[in-house]
Amino acid sequence: MSSSRSGVGALAVTVLSLPFLAACGGGADGKAADTSQDPAAESSSLVVYSGRSEDLIAPLLKDLEKATGAEVEVRYGDSAELAAQLLEEGNRTKADLFFSQDAGALGALGKNGRLAELPQKSLDAVDETFRAEDGTWVGVSGRARVIAYNSDKVKNAPTSVNDLTKPTWKGKVGYAPTNASFQAFVTGMRVMRGDDATRAWLKDFKANEPQVFEKNGAVLDAVDTGKAELGLINHYYWYEKAAEAGEDKLKARLSFPAKGDPGALVNVAGVGILKNTDADATARKAVEFLLSEQAQTYFADETHEYPLAAGVSSKDELPTLDSIGTPEVDLSKLESLDVTLEMLQEAGMV
Structure with missing residues (x-):
């Protein structure tokens, strides 16, 4: 669909x-x-x-x-x-x-x-x-946030968004900064860790030269073709693509971030x-x-x-919500999107 x-x-x-x-x-x-x-x-x-x-x-x-x-x-x-x-x-x-x-x-x-x-x-x-x-x-x-990875190029996929700021992944991560799901993830990180820590993560992530795409589907396509080795998306994009093309035809696979990680947000x-x-x-x-x-x-x-x-x-056959270990975030507090957008603008992402 x-x-x-x-x-x-x-x-x-x-x-x-x-x-x-x-x-x-x-x-x-x-x-x-x-x-x-x-x-x-x-x-x-x-x-x-x-x-x-x-x-x-x-x-x-x-x-x-x-x-x-x-x-x-x-x-x-x-x-x-x-x-x-x-x-x-x-x-x-x-x-x-x-x-x-x-x-x-x-x-x-x-x-x-x-x-x-x-x-x-x-x-x-x-x-x-x-x-x-x-x-x-x-x-x-x-819908769960996940890290998509190209199975030909990545053997040990990251299990935390903290890993995405490391030199290993410089220029190799795709994301869609204007997409609602990415902005909700950043808002969730703010609720969990505070604005200063989130601002620091955004600065480090941007400095690692991630590849910018307009939509999550494009991020997944880039990972599947090897243009990007990793990608930040919601889980259902992969399952939609697998249902249409066949799982065996995809090079992209999913890593569900570790329990409590901001990247494990379930919105x-x-x-x-x-x-x-x-x-x-x-x-x-x-x-x-x-x-x-x-x-x-x-x-x-x-x-x-x-x-x-x-x-x-x-x-x-999704991992259970209990096994994902979504962080303890009051989802109603994701309403502070205006602060997130200001932060993304300061970081030069939108």
């Missing part, structure tokens, strides 16, 4: 530069009052703002429409830009559900009070690592229900569906991501 998993871009800064807009748009000109206690007032439609691309999830949202019995209207876009739009719209928004590509955008909305608390049943379906501490969003699929795509929705019951049904066995199997089989609920296993 084609992915079209785009980067955040400079407009992502808007998510945190507009916090004062979180309270705008209320009053008589705002959206109708909360009708969650009045079933008769429930809307017969569900408006979804989706940071997940149409080619990835359109079939799944068709199934969601059947599961909820409501007409689903979808607005697609970049997750950070949609989060900024939701902050600007405030109570006037027509959105009922936000389906984000990453936890950071959900964290920004939660921080600004734009998300309703989810039912405990939905929260309990997912490990607490992959949901908001305040219960305002829940992850529905996960999530997740959902939150907007406050002031007039389709609260329907939105809750939608969240339940996305955590159901049917939807979780879709993520496992079609997008090659980690299913996070319903006890679904991946056909890709």
